[in-house]
Amino acid sequence: MTTGIYLDKSAIRRFLLRAAQSLEEARSELSALDGEVGDGDHGASMADGFHAAMRGFDLCDSENLPDCLRAAGRAFLQAVGATVGPLYASGFLGAAGRADPDGIALASLISGFSEGIAGRGKAAPGDCTMMDVWEPAAHAAAAAGVTDNPMQEVLDAAGAGLEATRSMVASRGRAARLGSRTLGRIDPGAQSAFVILTSLAGVVRETDPRE
C-alpha cells in the first residue's frame, strides 16, 4: 500500500536549511510587510528562528526524528520569543507528535505544523494570520493523498489563502487594532508560511522517489 510522499531525517534537515535560506532572502520584504501592520520584526524573527531551529536539529543528541524536531522547536523559541516563537515552536512539536522515529509522511508534516500552530495561537482561517496559509495547505495535503503532484495542490491552496488575506481584517496579533488598515495587504505571517511551504516543495521535488 502506498502512503504518498515520505520524508526521512535528511530530507527534513534539507527542508530546514532551505527554509532558513529562503526566509533570509525574504527577510527585508517580510519586515517591510510587517512594518505596515505590526512592529516590523517579522523578517528577522522568522529568518533567525529557522536558522536556530536548524542548529537545534543538528545539535540534537538523539537519532530519533521526533526528538530532533522537538529540539528544533525549543531552539526556535529561545532564539526568538515574540509572537512567532511560541507559534512555530508548537508547530515543531505538532510535527514531532506525528513523526515516526526515522521519518514522516508529507501530509503529517504539514498538518502537524498546522495543528500545532493553531493549538497555540487559537487562530483560524479568516483571522488574517499564518493560519490562512497553513490550514488550507494541511487540508490540501491530506486530500491530495497519492496524486502525482501533491505539493502543487498544497501550494495552490496555500497561495489562494495567502491572497485572501488581502481582503481580511486582522482580528489577532498586533495588526488587530488597525482594523481596516490591514485591508489590501498581505499578512506577513501568511507570507512567511508560504515561503516555508515553497521550500518544502523544493525538497519534495528533489526527493520524490518516483522521479
Place this chain on the structure above:
Amino acid sequence: MSRRRATALPRGEGGAAEAKPRAPLRFGDDPLLWAAWLYYEDELTQSEIASVMGISRPTVIAYLAEAREQGIVNISINGDRFRALSLARQLSAHFGLKDCLVIPAEGGTASLIERLGRAGAQGLGWHLRAGDMIGIGWGRTMLAVAEAAGDSGLSDLTVMPATGAMTADLSYAPELCATRLAQNLSARMIPVSSPAILSDPGMRDGLLQEPVLAAQLSNLTRLDMVLLGLSPLRPGSTVEASGFLTTPEENRDNYRNAVGAIAGRFYDAAGKTVPGSLDGRTIGIDLPGLLRVPTRIGVCGGFDKVQAILGALRGELVNVLVTDSATAEGILRADGIEVQRQSLTRRPPTLPGRDRDEPPVMAGMQPVKKILNDPRDAVNEAIEGMLLAFPQYLRPIGGSLRSLARAHPAPSGKVGLVIGGGAGHEPMFLGYVGPGLADAAAIGNVFSSPPPDRILDCTRQADGGAGVLHVFGNYTGDTMNFEMAAEMAAAEGIAVRSVITTDDVASSPASDRAARRGTAGNAFVFKIAGAACDRMLSLDECERIAGKANAHTYSMGAGLSACSLPETGRPSFLLGPDEIELGVGIHGEPGVMRADLMTADGIADRIIETLIEDASLGAGARIALLLNTLGSTPMMELAIVNRRIHKRLAARKIEVVQSWLGDYCTSLDMAGLSVSMLVLDEELQDFLQHPCDSIALTFCPDA
C-alpha cells in the same frame, strides 16, 4: 449662520481693473479679493458690492466667478461628507452598481447599525415604486432598516420575508423584520409559513408540496426588490448566532470556502454559491433566485464585513450598496483600488503608506535623531544603566539582564507577582518591581514579548511557596509566552495564575472587553495586585483582586506623532501638521481615528467623555486618575490636560481620590498622552493606599 461660507485666500497677482474707488489697503490692488471678501465675509449683496466698489453688478458677478476659478475662494463641502460621496462614486464605478450610498463612518451618538438603518431606509425609499413587492432578509441591520422606514405614501406595496422563520427568541428574525417593514410602509405582508431551517431534507421536500407554502414562496420569484444584510462567517456573527449552522464542524467542513452568507445562503470570495449540507434543509430565496430580483439592496457596514461585502459585490449578489465610509474604503483597498483622496479644499493628502504598490517611505519619514550606540544593543545597555541607577530596587536573576528581581527578597509565604513584556515602555515594566509591587519582571526586545524561559526564571525567583501571579498586557505574543512559562512552572510544581490586562477602551468595544489591549492602566493593576500579594493573601484572593482591578480600569490615548524604533530609526506612521490620532496604542500602532488637532481642553474632553461613557460612571463615583506621557510630551502639557479633566470630573460629581501624572508607560519617543482611570470601591481603594516602593511608583501613606 451664513448661507455662503467660504474662505478668501490672499493672492499675489492683480486682476482686471475699472475706474473705481480705491480698495482698502488690506486688499492690495486686487479687486477680485475685495469683491470676494465683501460677498463671503461681509455678506453684502451683489448690488451692495457694486455700489461699494463703484462697478456694475455684472462686473461683480464676473469678479466672483473669476475669484472661484482662480482659487482665491475655495468652496468646501464638509470633509466627511465629501469623502463619503467620492467613495460612493468609486464603488459604483468599480463594481458597476446601480446605486450606492456611503454614510460618514463617525456620526455622533447613534450607533453604526442605527445610522445604516436610516440610510438603508432612504435607499429603499429612493427605489420604491407603487405596487412593488419587496423582500427582506434578517439580522440587526435589517431590523434597523425596517424600523427606520417611513410611510412612503405609495399604494399597493407588498412585503415578504426572504426566508422562513427563526427561533422566537431572536429579536431580528426574518418574520419580525418583514412585519416591522410592512407596518412602517403601510404595506401588505405575505408570510412564509415555515421555519427557515428544517431538521431533514425529506421534511423540506414535503413542506414544499403544501399548497399554502408553495403559493407563498412563489411570490419570491416576483420580487421587485430585496433588502439584504450580509453576514461574515466569523464566530459570533449573525449567521452563527441564529443557529443556522448547528455545529462548528458544519461550518468548517461544508463551508470552508465561504466568505459570507445572504439570507442563509453561503457564497465564496467570487460571490458564487458554496453548496453544503444546509441547502436541502433551507426554505427561502437561493442565490440564483436572488440574482433574478431587479433591485438588490445590501445594507452592511463594519470592518469585519469587508470580505463578505466584497464577495457579494463581485458576484453581483447586491447591486445597490449602503455602507459607511470606513468600510467603503476598506472594500476598495481590499480589491486593489487606490482610494482617491483629493478634496475640494485641495488640502494635500496626509495619510501615508496606504497604497500597496507604493513603498511606505514618505518625504516626512526621515530618520529621527537618537542617542544610541549599536541599535541592537539598546535594550541591554538601557537595562545596565537602570541597574546602576537603581541598585536599591533591582538585581538581575542569574546574571540575566532580561529577568530582573527586586533587590531585597520578599518574605516567604507571600504570593509572588511576576510582570513583563516588551522593552520600549520604560519605566514599565522594570519600574514596578519592589516592595508592595512586583517581585520580578521579564523583559523582551523592543515591543516584543520575552520568551518563556525568562518568564520561568522570574517565576521560580518569585515563588515563595504560596504560588505566583502573572500579570501582563493582552497581546498575542505575551499571552502565548506567559502561557508556556506557566505550563513549564506548573510542571515544576509552582502554582501559577494569570491576569491579562485589558484597559485600552479604543482597542475594542465594551461588549468585547476581553479583546482589549493592556496599556498604561497596567500601572493600576500592578499596584493593586502588588498590594494584595504584600498583604499575604492567598493566590486565589490575589488573582481575584487583580482581575477586579483590571475590570475597573479604563484607558485611552491620543498621539501627536509616532514613535520610531531604534533599529529602523523612522517613525512608524506619519501625522499631518494639523492632525491628531485618537486611541493610539503603545507600540507605534496608529490609533483608531484621525482628527484635526484640537486644543488641550478639546483633547481632554474627548478622552474623558469616552472614558466616563465606557465605564458608565455616574455622580458619586470615586476614581484614581493617571495621566501618562507616551514619551516626548512634556509634563507641562500633561498638567494642562489634567486641569481640564479634573474640572470635567468635578462637574459630573466624580471624586478623584488619587491623581498620578508623569511617565508610567511610554512608547519610546512617541508624542502624546494617555489617560487611565481606576474606578474604586472600598476594597480597591484600600489596596490602592497600601504602601509600595519602586522606580516608577512610591507610596507611603503616613509619611
